[in-house]
Amino acid sequence: MVPELSVVIPMYNEEEVLPLLVERLRPILDGLATSYEVVAVDDGSSDLTAALLQRYHREWPHLRVIRLRANAGHQAAISAGLASALGDYVVTLDADLQDPPEVIPLMLKAAKDDGVDVVYGVRNDRSTDTWFKRVSARAFYRLIGLMSQTSAHSDAGDFRLMSRATVDAVNSLPEHNRVLRFIVPALNFPSDTVEYKRDERAAGSSKYPLMKMIKLSLDSLTGFSTAPLRMATFAGLGGAVLATMLLIYTFVARAQGHTVAGWTSTVAIVSGVGAVQLVCVGILGEYIGRMYAHMQGRPTYFIAYDSLTTVGREHNPT
Numbered sequence: 001m002v003p004e005l006s007v008v009i010p011m012y013n014e015e016e017v018l019p020l021l022v023e024r025l026r027p028i029l030d031g032l033a034t035s036y037e038v039v040a041v042d043d044g045s046s047d048l049t050a051a052l053l054q055r056y057h058r059e060w061p062h063l064r065v066i067r068l069r070a071n072a073g074h075q076a077a078i079s080a081g082l083a084s085a086l087g088d089y090v091v092t093l094d095a096d097l098q099d100p101p102e103v104i105p106l107m108l109k110a111a112k113d114d115g116v117d118v119v120y121g122v123r124n125d126r127s128t129d130t131w132f133k134r135v136s137a138r139a140f141y142r143l144i145g146l147m148s149q150t151s152a153h154s155d156a157g158d159f160r161l162m163s164r165a166t167v168d169a170v171n172s173l174p175e176h177n178r179v180l181r182f183i184v185p186a187l188n189f190p191s192d193t194v195e196y197k198r199d200e201r202a203a204g205s206s207k208y209p210l211m212k213m214i215k216l217s218l219d220s221l222t223g224f225s226t227a228p229l230r231m232a233t234f235a236g237l238g239g240a241v242l243a244t245m246l247l248i249y250t251f252v253a254r255a256q257g258h259t260v261a262g263w264t265s266t267v268a269i270v271s272g273v274g275a276v277q278l279v280c281v282g283i284l285g286e287y288i289g290r291m292y293a294h295m296q297g298r299p300t301y302f303i304a305y306d307s308l309t310t311v312g313r314e315h316n317p318t
């Protein structure tokens with residue numbers, strides 16, 4: 001039977017927090033008037049996470065376990081869960097109870113009452129984040145907003161509800177190294193937000209060392225912007241203009257006779273070849289940008305409503 005709600009939880013070495021999570025999540029889900037499944041994705045943990053999950057799986061029939069062979073990272077683990085989740089609605093939740101499970105029923109209600117496809121969990125209080133994380137996150141989201149067409153709420157993480165249509169759309173994207181918090185808003189489904197207070201990690205320590213954060217930032221930037229490639233084009237054109245001016249100058253200097261033998265041809269060759277190369281690198285960059293966009297396979301437009309097929313909901317401004 002297809003459950004109405006799936007809760008996808010990525011876990012990497014979360015043996016300390018797992019018992020607390022089950023204890024707090026289960027009564028909330030059992031109390032819902034909807035059928036549900038929990039999809040726990042063990043992201044190649046090396047501690048007792050796998051063994052504990054096996055045990056909980058035996059006593060909690062709604063808990064499904066997926067085990068990745070090696071640590072693939074937070075985003076990949078969520079993607080694995082999304083590919084396997086069956087529900088009409090899917091919520092993604094961190095294992096460490098920083099995203100309070102009590103918010104799940106509110107998200108579900110918002111999605112149903114307002115008929116939206118996505119409900120973003122937005123933190124109204126980041127006091128549990130370090131100063132460094134707050135400042136770097138704000139600066140980074142602003143940078144992405146400037147360099148790409150997409151924008152994500154800077155206080156939204158990966159705690160969100162998605163409709164089946166949204167999850168199918170995400171699953172159909174072929175791209176690798178995806179950063180869901182930018183991909184989901186880029187799909188432009190009707191959405192709502194629910195505010196929540198982000199708690200401290202309930203137990204254990206962060207599984208996001210600086211290196212993983214840098215990887216996430218680079219994936220976000222390169223996944224959503226070809227601006228760096230375009231910068232190569234402009235740099236190439238600018239360099240070519242400078243090189244051409246230098247070329248002209250060498251001939252003028254030669255005509256005026258204040259050059260040593262061999263200087264004119266040497267500088268002319270270096271600047272001429274340099275100019276051609278810079279422009280060619282820019283042209284390559286333009287084609288790579290096109291190939292990249294094609295490979296990512298994101299939709300180029302979104303139909304909100306079509307009277308012929310009555311796809312979507314008619315917009316009735318009142």
Ligand code: UDP
Nearest residue numbers: 010011012043073074077094095206207208
């Ligand atoms: N996580 C994962 N794979 C990883 C790193 C993290 O599945 O390689 C999970 C982790 O178990 C947790 C969630 O991703 O459920 C968020 O990680 P964490 O709480 O450590 O990040 P932080 O809140 O410190 O940014």
Ligand code: MG
Nearest residue numbers: 094096098201
């Ligand atoms: Mg956390």
